[in-house]
Amino acid sequence: xxxxxxxxxxxxxxxxxxxxxxxxxxxxxxxxxxxxxxxxxxxxxxxxxxxxxxxxxxxxxxxxxxxxxxxxxxxxxxxxxxxxxxxxxxxxxxxxxxxxxxxxxxxxxxxxxxxxxxxxxxxxxxxxxxxxxxxxxxxxxxxxxxxxxxxxxxxxxxxxxxxxxxxxxxxxxxxxxxxxxxxxxxxxxxxxxxxxxxxxxxxxxxxxxxxxxxxxxxxxxxxxxxxxxxxxxxxxxxxxxxxxxxxxxxxxxxxxxxxxxxxxxxxxxxxxxxxxxxxxxxxxxxxxxxxxxxxx
Amino acid sequence: xxxxxxxxxxxxxxxxxxxxxxxxxxxxxxxxxxxxxxxxxxxxxxxxxxxxxxxxxxxxxxxxxxxxxxxxxxxxxxxxxxxxxxxxxxxxxxxxxxxxxxxxxxxxxxxxxxxxxxxxxxxxxxxxxxxxxxxxxxxxxxxxxxxxxxxxxxxxxxxxxxxxxxxxxxxxxxxxxxxxxxxxxxxxxxxxxxxxxxxxxxxxxxxxxxxxxxxxxxxxxxxxxxxxxxxxxxxxxxxxxxxxxxxxxxxxxxxxxxxxxxxxxxxxxxxxxxxxxxxxxxxxxxxxxxxxxxxxxxxxxxxxxxxx
Numbered sequence: 001x002x003x004x005x006x007x008x009x010x011x012x013x014x015x016x017x018x019x020x021x022x023x024x025x026x027x028x029x030x031x032x033x034x035x036x037x038x039x040x041x042x043x044x045x046x047x048x049x050x051x052x053x054x055x056x057x058x059x060x061x062x063x064x065x066x067x068x069x070x071x072x073x074x075x076x077x078x079x080x081x082x083x084x085x086x087x088x089x090x091x092x093x094x095x096x097x098x099x100x101x102x103x104x105x106x107x108x109x110x111x112x113x114x115x116x117x118x119x120x121x122x123x124x125x126x127x128x129x130x131x132x133x134x135x136x137x138x139x140x141x142x143x144x145x146x147x148x149x150x151x152x153x154x155x156x157x158x159x160x161x162x163x164x165x166x167x168x169x170x171x172x173x174x175x176x177x178x179x180x181x182x183x184x185x186x187x188x189x190x191x192x193x194x195x196x197x198x199x200x201x202x203x204x205x206x207x208x209x210x211x212x213x214x215x216x217x218x219x220x221x222x223x224x225x226x227x228x229x230x231x232x233x234x235x236x237x238x239x240x241x242x243x244x245x246x247x248x249x250x251x252x253x254x255x256x257x258x259x260x261x262x263x264x265x266x267x268x269x270x271x272x273x274x275x276x277x278x279x280x281x282x283x284x285x286x287x288x289x290x291x292x293x294x295x296x
Numbered sequence: 297x298x299x300x301x302x303x304x305x306x307x308x309x310x311x312x313x314x315x316x317x318x319x320x321x322x323x324x325x326x327x328x329x330x331x332x333x334x335x336x337x338x339x340x341x342x343x344x345x346x347x348x349x350x351x352x353x354x355x356x357x358x359x360x361x362x363x364x365x366x367x368x369x370x371x372x373x374x375x376x377x378x379x380x381x382x383x384x385x386x387x388x389x390x391x392x393x394x395x396x397x398x399x400x401x402x403x404x405x406x407x408x409x410x411x412x413x414x415x416x417x418x419x420x421x422x423x424x425x426x427x428x429x430x431x432x433x434x435x436x437x438x439x440x441x442x443x444x445x446x447x448x449x450x451x452x453x454x455x456x457x458x459x460x461x462x463x464x465x466x467x468x469x470x471x472x473x474x475x476x477x478x479x480x481x482x483x484x485x486x487x488x489x490x491x492x493x494x495x496x497x498x499x500x501x502x503x504x505x506x507x508x509x510x511x512x513x514x515x516x517x518x519x520x521x522x523x524x525x526x527x528x529x530x531x532x533x534x535x536x537x538x539x540x541x542x543x544x545x546x547x548x549x550x551x552x553x554x555x556x557x558x559x560x561x562x563x564x565x566x567x568x569x570x571x572x573x574x575x576x577x578x579x580x581x582x583x584x585x586x587x588x589x590x591x592x593x594x595x596x597x598x599x600x601x602x603x604x
Contacts, residue, residue: 010396014382021384093380097441100344100374101397102366283346284362 011103011111019119032073032123033130040066040130059139064235066134067148070127071155071231075188078120078156079180082163084173085112086281091173096283105282109164109274117160124152147234147259155227158266159184161273168277188227195222195239221261230262297322297449297480298343303352305338305504312338314504315352320482320497322448325475327495327512328484335504336484337377340453343482344374356449370398373442377453377484383427387418387437390426391444398445412440416470432463439470450474450481456490468494524587525567527556530580539577543570557587 019025043065047058086109089095098108134140163180170176199219205211223229223239232238238258279285298320305313313335320326328336341347342354345365353360359367382390388409395405413419416436421429429437435455442450455471456464471494474481485491491498498515500508508515529536536556540549545562560567574581 008396010393013396014385014393017389018382018384092382093376093378094382096341096344096346096376097374097379097394098397099346100369100372101394102369102399102445103397284348284365 009107009111009114011098011108012115015111015115016118019115025119029123029126032077033126036066036069036073036127036130039069040133044133059134059137060235063131063134063140063144064232064237066130067231067234068228070124070152071227074120074124074152074155075159075184075227077123078117078159079163079184080177081116081120082113082160083167083177083180085116085164086167086277087171087173087176088167090171099281099283105278109168109277109281113160113164113274116163117156120156120160121153124149124156144234148231151231151234151259151262154263154266158270161270161277165273165277165280168280191222191226192229195219195226198222220258224256224258224261225265227262230258233258233262297324297357298326298482299353299355300339300343301353301355303339303342303354304350305335305342305347306350312504313342313349313352316501316504316506317352318499318506318509320480322480323478324497325471325481325483325495327488327491327498328482328501329486329488329491329498330484330501331486334501336501337453339501340374340451340482340484341376343368344372344376344451345369346374370445371447372449372451373445373447374451375438375442375453375455377457379438381426381434381437383425385426386423387413387426387429388422390437391440394441395444400445408444408446412443415443415473416440417466430463432459432466435459435463435467436470439467443474448480450479450483452481452483454484454486456485456487464490522559522561523567525558525560525570526583526585526587527558527574527581528554528583529556530554530582532579535577536574536579536581539574539579543573546570554582 040062043062047062086095089098089112099105103111131145162183163176166176166180166183167173170179196219202216202218206215220239224233229238298318300316300318303313303316304311316335316339328339330336338347342349343356343361345361345368348362353362355361356368357371359371361368382393385393391409391412392405395408400408410419410422413422416439418429418433418436418440421433426434426437439452439455442452452471456467459467468490471481471483475494483491483495488498492512492515495512497510498508498512499506500515527536527540533551533554533556537549537551540546540556540558545560545566546558547561548557548559550557560570562570571581571584574584
């Protein structure tokens, strides 16, 4: 019981309660399902040739499209959900009160972070019935479905932690939100642009110096950090020829799966962002060499 | 219970606290008086572990606030001058949330919360959403929130600001009850008479310095010793100010248009002498009178300009 009490987080419980009490929440859920549902059903409608028959071979495409679309929705919704969690408390003038209670900075940050992501998870898991359409026709393994959902969770945690960090750093929710979106989309585009720039640079160097042999895998690593391409790797797609070739060579041990690289990188980002947020939110920073209290 | 030792706080070039020192005994109701920007809120924020001092130390219950914030937080209930609430919670849920934040078990919270709502006269609003409460009610709910973990010390920053007279009276009654319960209370205000009624000790702060500290009766006596004179001159204002500054019983000479406003610590006869000296110096005095006004105004006149 005592162990459970240690992990009890009143901030998280309160946030969950507050979030589900707002009038906005049911609208967001409705809209989210409506958009994804419309797209999925339109796709099926078009594939069936407006009422004739459905080719089960195309299920994979439907699954990919649905998964990528959901990923785009996550990238679109998570910064908005998380960028206001701390700055919102500050603007509402409730943060200072919270900081004078027994709630530790860690519990406060983690509670806020998990509460906002739990709503996003709720949205994502509410779409599972849509995936039932795919399983009606077959063609996709349950392992792939699990991988896709695990990918969502990793992405949400990572992007959410970036949003929380910006919300801690920046006092205004508006500015924090804009910056979160800029960072997420900049990251999404930037990683692949960087990967291609590196690829071209290496190609130029190789041509200039007449170097032969296997092409370096650095561009593939950068592509692995991109949410879009990392997800495509689940379906054996994406610009990862170097890594795949490496898997069959004597360097197979080094040939990490793009999915694994992505998850590892996002885990590190999440830990760093949360640790920084926890440190920054503390009004009185800890010092290692504080002397024992003396006084009255 | 509370000890502040040479506390300094600097914001860039501005020094909000300039070596503030004071001690408050257990069970004392301490009134912190001073104009806006004097350093009251800064001192209170430091005591509430929300702000790190530039130098100096502050102790609550023997714990230094920057090295032992967790222990200090258990001892204090803090109400800032401006605070928000969670609009989508009821009054009961609001208190329950903060009770949970202080790790109070559910069973205990169920017992405490009705008692607290009773104390602050909000029992009838138990299930009302916080955003439907008036400002006075929110302030009282905030006070109940401070008490949820039964702290020994209450730090209340301008709790009466923005309240109508009725709400002020209600708040005052609650604070009297808390005083009777033996809590150590620090309460700030720029309205002296309000504090004087319920405080045992008063400290006057101006521009980061403590300029008066003592029991309410002592401060009153000191104030009655000192009067404020207002002297209107038709001409030669600068000469008059220079002349007044040279007088031994005169202090805090300031100018307000054609008026010279001074603090005077002499008796009636010495006041007559002062007027005579002005006339002998050939200064064109058109009016010479003691400032009338309530305790608060006289007090602020006396303290005006000190520390600058």
